[in-house]
Amino acid sequence: MMELAAENLYKLPGGGLEKDENKEEAFVREIREETGYKAVIIHELRCIDENKVKNQFVQRSYCYIAKTTGQHGNVALTADELQLGMRVEWMSPEEAITQLQELIHHCKDYSTKFMLLRDLTILELASCWLKEGEET
Numbered sequence: 001m002m003e004l005a006a007e008n009l010y011k012l013p014g015g016g017l018e019k020d021e022n023k024e025e026a027f028v029r030e031i032r033e034e035t036g037y038k039a040v041i042i043h044e045l046r047c048i049d050e051n052k053v054k055n056q057f058v059q060r061s062y063c064y065i066a067k068t069t070g071q072h073g074n075v076a077l078t079a080d081e082l083q084l085g086m087r088v089e090w091m092s093p094e095e096a097i098t099q100l101q102e103l104i105h106h107c108k109d110y111s112t113k114f115m116l117l118r119d120l121t122i123l124e125l126a127s128c129w130l131k132e133g134e135e136t
Contacts, residue, residue: 001096002034005085009112010099012119014061023062031066033076035088039066045125050114057111063122065129093127 001010013034017026024041031039045063052058077086091099100120107113 001089001091001099003085003087003089005087007084007112009103009116010089010096010119011115012122024064027062027064027066032073034081034086035068036073036075037068038070038073039068041066043129045122045129048118048121050118052111052114054110061118061122063125065126093123093130097123097127 002013003010013031015026015030015034017023018029021029027041028039031037041064043065045065048061048063050057050059050061075088097120100116100123104113104116104120107116
């Protein structure tokens, strides 16, 4: 999870596509930039659409499960991410789900609640997929 200390929030790493980049390349790049780890995708979950009617904002998020490879490197956070106090906090999927459920319960901000609900949905899907893999 990415802690946003200035906002007292947690979110999954992620971001947008850069020019001439496909969604898988963007995912791996964002993981490297925000966490400092190289990653390899092991499973594509699905995409999640957000339609924030009040903000006239629509976003599609492509969701993957990845594993880290190699040693930890340097993060490459933007000025905005640094100002938010963004840093990695490792936790189990169950811990992350509990953390997001608690944040959602207390969240009053429309846009932030969308982000938290999106990330909770992703984590719940990932947790189910990971549990299925343990059973086989």
